[in-house]
Amino acid sequence: MTAVATPDLSVRLGNLELPYPTLMGSGCYGSGDEFASFADLHKIGAVVLKSVTREPRLGNPTPRLVHVAAGMLNAIGLQNPGIDWYLEHDVPKFAGRPCVLIGSVAGFSIDDYAYVCERLAARDEIAAIEVNISCPNVASEGETFACDPRLTAKVVRAARSTTDKTLIVKLSPNVTDIAGIAREAEAAGADALAVVNTVRGMAIDVETWRPRLGNVTGGLSGPAIRPIAVLAVYEVARAVKIPIVGQGGIETVSDALEFLLAGASAIGIGTANFTDPRVPERIVAGLSDYLQRRGLSTIAELTGKANVGRLSAAQIEGDAG
Amino acid sequence: MTAVATPDLSVRLGNLELPYPTLMGSGCYGSGDEFASFADLHKIGAVVLKSVTREPRLGNPTPRLVHVAAGMLNAIGLQNPGIDWYLEHDVPKFAGRPCVLIGSVAGFSIDDYAYVCERLAARDEIAAIEVNISCPNVASEGETFACDPRLTAKVVRAARSTTDKTLIVKLSPNVTDIAGIAREAEAAGADALAVVNTVRGMAIDVETWRPRLGNVTGGLSGPAIRPIAVLAVYEVARAVKIPIVGQGGIETVSDALEFLLAGASAIGIGTANFTDPRVPERIVAGLSDYLQRRGLSTIAELTGKANVGRLSAAQIEGDAG
Amino acid sequence: MTEMQPALDHNARVHVTSVIDRRVVAPSVISLGFRAPELARAARGGQYVMAVPPSGEAAAVALGIYEAHDDRISLLFFLTGKRTRELGALRPGDELSMFGPLGNGFELSKPPKRATIVAGGVGIASVLLAAEELLRAGSRVELLYGARSSAYLVDSTRFARLGCHVAVSTDDGSAGHHGFVTQLLEQREPPELLLACGPSPMLRAVAASAARMGVRAQLSLEETFACGVGGCWGCVVPLSAESAQAPSFPPSDRGGSDVVYARICKEGPVFWSDELRW
């Protein structure tokens, strides 16, 4: 147990340097200042802003949230004023924020993504771009981009062509083979991958017989999905070389360490901010303590260090109970 | 609130008639008598026995279990004595059990499934067969049957050809399009579908840096996966006409009702037996009370009755946060 | 058009408080008192806090600030589910973190001669501070208070002691008017100021009565919250795009809609009855 100088918690995603490995999940941290009175934004790696689309979106009917065992379901429906209004009225307010801001781009066609990405990335207030490909593609009867390797490759290539800023591609866990999708995104030029977005789910009110979400289905987040997300990070890390922002149910430093050991270079915190806005600061402090206690000096020394011993044989025995 | 005569809780799966809609999940209720001192087996619809394979299997290295938020991960590895020994030493003990026993068949090739299914179905002690297709197919570098529509169709057709007893096909949630797999299983001759098996996951011990399961990865069960399973049932019910045995995190009568309203005709109870062996009896009593309170007389009056209002548009807005 | 009382965001922060008293005020209704000087000073009628469940295992719970005197505040809540049950298990001496005060409270800048407050069920928890402020300003305040049955009428005598004129109703007739509290409202003269907090069917009825009376009511709304601070857009209600509380949105292009979704936690929780499009 060698004590070392205060560990270095900075991480590098593409050409983006962050002081801390903690990114606030898109859609969970608004425009980056809603939590300013309750959390020390100086102690945050970056805020991934709420996803923006080409056209304004009113968003989904209500209710949009429901609390379930060890997590929540949400179906916000990407409510946002559209890129024009966003650039004119919202982005200017981002100047001089105490922490790095990463823009999140969503769309319903390849062209949408390229258009919004290019205009957003052009702004100095935006340090990098996260591409949320978990949206349904209206062209191919609503199949989501993130569920199809070809569509994923197309979207990422289109977005890549519009900017040199760091491009983070956010993957969906709702696929048979997430590693395959990850390879496509890497090949198409992604600088980093966010793993994972919410898991699709549904809840029904047994008295009214109505779905508990206005949108019928929603995305599951919180501790309930942590083991699913840890495995997704583990599998993606074995398939690609670019850094991974691991997320899904991270509430404590121990949770964060699980993702780093599984292969993540940084971590995302979303739902845990709704439990306690002090979580991000606690995790940063906890990571620092842990590194010191273990005589380590950088986060990178943890990334992917889970020691799995025998594997393929084990994988054959499989998860079949 | 019309009070009616004691409601009829019986359900029909293919040509199999069950007194109650509650099936104990395979692998969670052993050979059907381990819980005999703690649960009233007369108040159980059926026990789905631990999956059996062609050859004996020692199972996975330890640890095989880990408790996680609102559930558990397991990687047992289908430990079983193989079909020969099973038929000779175990099945005879099943005679005269107080509840219906359903055999569970697992395998690593189409031929395995057909062979084990035929021999098991031939026995009077076994009322029906559940085909656990969530196993990796050794022939096609370990891809699980349940993740490939073609493989699913082949396995089900092979199993179907060996018996006229009710054939329940158990689907995996670890796929992009579970409805598509379900259609294949129905077309190939399944009498019913079990939806869903465990969700793949992983946990890492942050002190030892070792996976918390000897098999590295495992299957997530319990309340954590309930919203995922409810949605799977909902999507499968819209794709097929055969009855569904909904399962995944059912602990209370309200949970059971969610699955029935989503489209299930019966429900499976696995992990909840580890919380309290009295859960199955409580759910049966609760379903009876609920039907009476709502003036209903059969379970069938609940199946698929979730009132979803507008849908496709909503689905386009999607689960993208 | 008057704005709701602005949330004094510079006052809002995380408060680590400790329980100083606990009362079971009705069947499965708990009142907890906390030592929280800054919060007591900052709280305004209609504002709320987000209480952090001690287990750290569930989302923070939005609870109205019931009392706020000197260095003490109190919360009043129903044991509805996992989180309120966890809070209900707290005992004097236990620590609890909460953040706030949050939300735009009732608009009380022009105290009227006659004000009417309609409270249903646990809605009572969000109107005491407003009643006190109006009484201090010299208004005649009438409280119309409805509950399931007499056992659920919490602290109604206390409002009377303060100087409110209190009329109650119960669903089962066990006390006061047998029926809905909004029926009491119907029997009244149109008030100059009308505040309401309670279940949404009640609020819709109040909105309808107000329309008939030709007055605007201030309604304190409820919805499932996640962040509670405007960060997730999960707690919205349809609002006229013309409302001063409507979130910024391209006026020209709203897909033809003159309705926008406003955040109950940020733009609300108090809205004008005639601007809601629910």
Add this chain to the structure above:
Amino acid sequence: MTEMQPALDHNARVHVTSVIDRRVVAPSVISLGFRAPELARAARGGQYVMAVPPSGEAAAVALGIYEAHDDRISLLFFLTGKRTRELGALRPGDELSMFGPLGNGFELSKPPKRATIVAGGVGIASVLLAAEELLRAGSRVELLYGARSSAYLVDSTRFARLGCHVAVSTDDGSAGHHGFVTQLLEQREPPELLLACGPSPMLRAVAASAARMGVRAQLSLEETFACGVGGCWGCVVPLSAESAQAPSFPPSDRGGSDVVYARICKEGPVFWSDELRW
């Protein structure tokens, strides 16, 4: 080859008990006493119960039966995680359901002249009943008891009062021998009967010592449980296929292995040291 004491399954059932006493016996170590007449009668040394967390939100917890007298039994447990914390929050009067007694206890059918019991940490919870049974049968019983430090030595005086010869060890030397309890064992004459319960490193050391001494030890094992009744095959340990406790399995074809996985909850939790293949 002698069988372990069989689980009297016809005695095992669900018991709805109530807490009659609660003691904090060491830092974050709790002892709870329950009124449970049938359980007290049926319990044998080395058996355990599955305690159902009152919230119904987590798996049942396997806990050894510490005491069993008249109509009272008690459990002794460390606050290691979510579930034991929930049990630790119980107070006298609270209800708790548990099912059992479960598992094959220690094999005590031939009480020897000299018996040695090795207990480490919370392992102490599973050996008291066995010690009492041996003393009643006239054996001379020595307890070798190891703990982190003196504060964690639970009820050691009580074993002495019963008539056991007690020797303790602590990792930090704050009481008794400074070091491992198995070092105390090494200094002893080979006992006729050797029982052990504690963390698996300790049990492995006991197994090694026993082998050197040329005796067989009865080891009470621990593993994460799910069902606790033999239904899920999750709690296994590698065992010689020749063991009388080995689960039924094709003798001929084991993929060439002479080892099978036995269920700690069903075939165990007590196994013969020389039959384990861990």
